[in-house]
Amino acid sequence: MQSEPLPPLTTYEHVARTIDHSLLDPALTSSQAIEGVQLARRCQVAAAIVRPCDIEAAVRVLDGSPVKPASVVGFPHGSQNTATKLFETRDLLRRGAREIDAVIAVSRLLSREFQYVQTELVQLAEACHKEGAILKVVFENAYLTDELKIIACRTAERAGADLVSTSTGFAPAGYALADIQLMRRHVPETIPVKAAMVNTLDELLEARAAGAARIGTSATGAILDEWKARLEAPAR
Numbered sequence: 001m002q003s004e005p006l007p008p009l010t011t012y013e014h015v016a017r018t019i020d021h022s023l024l025d026p027a028l029t030s031s032q033a034i035e036g037v038q039l040a041r042r043c044q045v046a047a048a049i050v051r052p053c054d055i056e057a058a059v060r061v062l063d064g065s066p067v068k069p070a071s072v073v074g075f076p077h078g079s080q081n082t083a084t085k086l087f088e089t090r091d092l093l094r095r096g097a098r099e100i101d102a103v104i105a106v107s108r109l110l111s112r113e114f115q116y117v118q119t120e121l122v123q124l125a126e127a128c129h130k131e132g133a134i135l136k137v138v139f140e141n142a143y144l145t146d147e148l149k150i151i152a153c154r155t156a157e158r159a160g161a162d163l164v165s166t167s168t169g170f171a172p173a174g175y176a177l178a179d180i181q182l183m184r185r186h187v188p189e190t191i192p193v194k195a196a197m198v199n200t201l202d203e204l205l206e207a208r209a210a211g212a213a214r215i216g217t218s219a220t221g222a223i224l225d226e227w228k229a230r231l232e233a234p235a236r
């Protein structure tokens with residue numbers, strides 16, 4: 001399917017609203033995680049993605065803000081069984097998460113057990129939608145062939161996923177422009193594509209041009225500071 005290009009980013013707010021601020025580093029202390037959520041609130045990004053142990057704090061900090069409290073399921077490799085992923089999802093939703101980033105069952109996908117993968121995603125999507133939350137499916141493209149990436153796109157679409165993402169940040173590689181373009185071609189316009197492990201403003205703009213509507217990064221402050229500086233720079 002042919003995808004329409006995304007509209008250009010023209011304001012500070014436009015760039016901020018593309019960002020999922022990632023706070024998943026296992027070495028973050030509780031206070032550092034809260035500081036990260038506070039940064040996400042100040043910057044008015046799309047979501048703050050925290051570890052499951054930090055979700056209550058994130059919900060408190062973000063109360064009254066448009067920034068969505070988000071967390072992860074099946075991290076980092078999607079190897080948990082379906083019952084475990086469902087428990088994680090329902091528990092996070094009960095504790096206030098509004099977006100769930102769930103890792104696809106990578107090993108099952110590689111084993112070509114596609115019905116297993118779709119059935120699991122259907123259940124996760126239903127659990128999220130029942131609570132008014134969204135499901136973002138993380139593919140972990142570093143481990144997949146192009147054929148399997150396309151199958152993952154179609155499976156996520158049929159399951160009712162709300163967004164598809166390139167990677168977790170815990171694999172040998174993060175996003176690739178070719179993967180963003182491939183995913184954008186193989187999911188409908190109604191399903192955004194997210195590029196994870198973006199580190200600079202130039203990478204964000206590059207990923208956006210390739211079709212990524214959401215960006216996963218831990219470098220939110222630096223990216224937005226650079227964007228603000230560019231906006232304020234005198235025209236040449």
